[in-house]
Amino acid sequence: MIFLRYILFPVVPVYYLVTWLRNRLYDLGIKKSTAYDFPVICVGNLSVGGTGKTPMIEYLVTLLKDDFLVATLSRGYKRKTEGFQLANKDATAESIGDEPFQFYNKFKNDILVAVDANRTNGIKQLRSIDDQPEVILLDDAFQHRKVKAGFNILLTTYSNPYFKDVVLPTGNLREPRSGSKRANIIVITKCPNDLSDAERDAILKKIAPETNQHVFFSSISYSNNVISSNMTKSIEALEDFTLVTGIANATPLVNFLSEKELRFEHLNFKDHHEFSKQDIVELNKKELIVTTEKDFMRLKQYESLQDKLFYLPISVVINDTEKMNGLIRDFVKTKL
Incomplete structure (x- = not known):
């Protein structure tokens, strides 16, 4: 390359x-x-x-x-829908994209989350709703x-x-x-x-x-805890686990976990990776999975991973x- x-x-x-x-x-x-x-x-x-x-x-x-009243507007990269979409309780990573889905899950009670490749139209649509941002x-x-x-x-x-x-x-x-x-x-x-x-x-x-x-x-x-759909664990309590990343640059995360002297294998996928059925089959064989919040949004839909899938929150x-x-x-x- x-x-x-x-x-x-x-x-x-x-x-x-x-x-x-x-x-x-x-x-x-x-x-x-x-x-x-x-x-x-x-x-x-x-x-x-x-x-x-x-x-x-x-x-x-x-x-x-x-x-x-704040709204986020993204293009919704790799979503399966077209045009303007306003996130609601039925939204998924596939319908609005993984990053907007992350915004919605984290702030759904506080902000509006929308996607539209045509940002001009997206802004117009947001400003046309009753409770405009x-x-x-x-x-x-x-x-x-x-x-x-x-x-x-x-x-x-x-x-x-x-x-x-x-x-x-x-x-x-x-x-x-x-x-x-x-x-x-x-x-x-x-x-x-x-x-x-x-x-x-x-x-x-x-x-x-x-x-x-x-x-x-x-x-x-980086947070001191990893979070799943129903529980929280301390990083220090993690033993052998699999780190799964589908982001542009996983090096800072890998370095952080390595500095903690944690034992893990790293499955490194390309940015915005669409996990295949075979990927999920392989992940089901893992006992504990730690991933990024963005990847968690794509993986949490699989019930077979619910009890073993955690993400590590980050902040700026x-x-x-x-x-x-x-x-x-x-x-x-x-x-x-």
């Missing part, structure tokens, strides 16, 4: 030019974007792969849900330029920041690095807990943020929570 990417390097300038031109047409107003007079916050990235969008959306939900959070919509979000949060990982990358197909960037200038906030995600001030300064120098941009650093905080820790929360709250208040 890596060799193929290098072979395709001559395509990089073509991809760069096409995506740059598309953005330029939007910037000049030749291609039209829809702006809104209420708070629309976009969380996205420049690269393919996992940068931590799901926990960031959950961070924003937790920040805003007690004071405002005051704030809409767009999940993975940074390149969806037909919607002009009032506030953009751009995520990039510590291990593979966008300023060290190139566009597809040789690199991982969906668009040129210059796209970062659209962000109000840039968050370097999945940082080590011991990140030094000197290293932060070096990263800031590479990013060279505009005067209106703010840069934050975040890390992952921001280096300057007060400042970041203040910026987001100030934006919401000025738009309402």
